[in-house]
Amino acid sequence: MIHAKRWTLKKHFVGNPTSSDFELKTAELPPLKNREVLLEALFLTGDPYMRVAAKRLKEGDTMMGQQVARFVESKNAALPTGTIVLAPSGWTAHSISDGKDLEKLPTEWPDTVPLSLALGTVSMTGLTAYFGLLDICGVKGGETVMVNAAAGAVGSVLGQITKFKGCKVVGAVGSDKKTAYLKKLGSDVVFNYKTKSSPDGYNCYFDNFSNTVISQMKKFARIAICGAISTYNVYISTYNTCNPSPTPEIVIYQELHIEGFIVTCWPGDAHQKALKDLRKWVSQGKIQYQEYIIEGFENMPAAFMGMLERDNLGKTIVKA
Ligand SMILES: NC(=O)c1ccc[n+]([C@@H]2O[C@H](COP(=O)([O-])OP(=O)(O)OC[C@H]3O[C@@H](n4cnc5c(N)ncnc54)[C@H](OP(=O)(O)O)[C@@H]3O)[C@@H](O)[C@H]2O)c1
Structure with a gap:
């Protein structure tokens, strides 16, 4: 028993x-x-x-x-x-x-x-980075991608895929320890958002918790709204409770494309192919896991x- x-x-x-x-x-x-x-x-x-x-x-x-x-x-x-x-x-x-x-x-x-990677890098969180970056942002070589919570489960995978797809990655993190870790992983620019403000000029923004860099996007930039963790502990929890809304003018005149997504929207063959890619990239050392x-x-x-x-x-x- x-x-x-x-x-x-x-x-x-x-x-x-x-x-x-x-x-x-x-x-x-x-x-x-x-x-x-x-x-x-x-x-x-x-x-x-x-x-x-x-x-x-x-x-x-x-x-x-x-x-x-x-x-x-x-x-x-x-x-x-x-x-x-x-x-x-x-x-x-x-x-x-x-x-x-x-x-x-x-x-x-x-x-x-x-085996624990079957819960993270080679599973839901790796898949979120994979589909958000490659499908929702549709990233192309030479572009600049901004990600926040960049040292987290989703963010750290996203930054590494961004790099080997030939793009520049800018990561926002909440501590100097996380900054050091991402620099070791090869991020081009990392900044602690508690002490520094974001540089300008992003083609893609992978948003894990706020929309604070919306005014720093290039024309025709794409924004993947992945998560809103900064609102989850707020009693009345709605997106943007903690952060100002993107001003409509910026979205209109920069012709931004903003899309929310859920990782489960890629079932079947797409899901299996992505898992296979993630497994291969981890085995090849292209993706380091933490x-x-x-x-x-x-x-x-x-x-x-x-x-x-x-x-x-x-x-x-x-x-x-
Ligand atoms: N759309 C989807 O299908 C999907 C799938 C998986 C995850 N997500 C979302 O993606 C985001 C990241 O998920 P994850 O699993 O990779 O988490 P994670 O990044 O491993 O951990 C959470 C991190 O979020 C940052 N953060 C910022 N503001 C915060 C706050 N107010 N409270 C707590 N943490 C805060 C912290 O990093 P810093 O110290 O660097 O700020 C923290 O370490 C979450 O918003 C999650 O809901 C979405």
């Missing part, structure tokens, strides 16, 4: 989440039924979208999210014990699945690539809150 731990939303967040908003619960799991598998979490993730998605939970519900998990018991011949999968099991240490929502890691997953790893399932809330407090370099991962 497994005593399964899970983190639940005890109270809806008001402003920044606090430890008392979460509760760790333990329950005995029932024996597996025919076709079911028992999952054990190996790696979990703390993502900005969870701050927003938690509003849709009821108090007492398990926190949502994907995990890299291993089957520790199986009553399904097609899913043998030991198989590693990506599972939407939320903040659970052990869970039971009928196998339907699970995604097996590809057999060609390179030994040299950590993870902000917190040890221990009991530290899930701390990892999530740390990311929202801007502690992270790269993808926030909990090693269960």
Whole structure:
């Protein structure tokens, strides 16, 4: 019998989440039924979208999210014990699945690539950078791309793809430690937006949290609105709560193209091709990965809150 731990939303967040908003619960799991598998979490993730998605939970519900998990018991011949999968099991240490929502890691997953990357660089956050830059911004060689939260999970991948696509990348970050990291990764210009203002002249702007450089765009520039993390902890959360709206004059006279997007809008073959590209670029060393790893399932809330407090370099991962 497994005593399964899970983190639940005890109270809806008001402003920044606090430890008392979460509760760790333990329950005995029932024996597996025919076709079911028992999952054990190996790696979990703390993502900005969870701050927003938690509003849709009821108090007492398990926190949502994907995990890299291993089957520790199986009553399904097609899913043998030991198989590693990506599972939407939320903040659970052990869970039971009928196998339907699970995604097996590809057999060609390179030994040299950590499994945790299946939650970040070679998964949702890498895909966000990939599609946002290549499809939404439609970046062309020689252009200048600006990205904020540039040392984060999405931003750090985006900057590196920008570079090897023959473009110049300008990264905005919130600390000098993040500035140093991005310089090491080869960003052309990095600045701490808390102490310096942005240079001018962008063809593309990949926006993770505000629109403050909108007046610095070139004519016909493209802006991919990826996220709005600076508003997520604001009580009445709407885009631009913390930042002034782009003035219509600038958008009109600079003939800017602004588009919001969600990473799940590229399913099927496009999704598989992008994953293959990301896996290849990581194996070839074209994309360096950085993870902000917190040890221990009991530290899930701390990892999530740390990311929202801007502690992270790269993808926030909990090693269960
Ligand atoms: N559209 C999509 O499909 C999609 C998919 C994935 C992620 N996203 C969005 O992309 C953005 C980046 O996500 P990520 O996973 O890569 O996160 P992340 O960048 O790894 O972590 C969050 C970073 O955001 C920055 N930040 C700026 N203002 C903040 C604030 N008020 N509170 C907290 N952090 C703030 C911080 O970096 P600095 O210290 O450098 O400011 C922080 O480290 C988020 O807005 C997320 O919602 C969108």
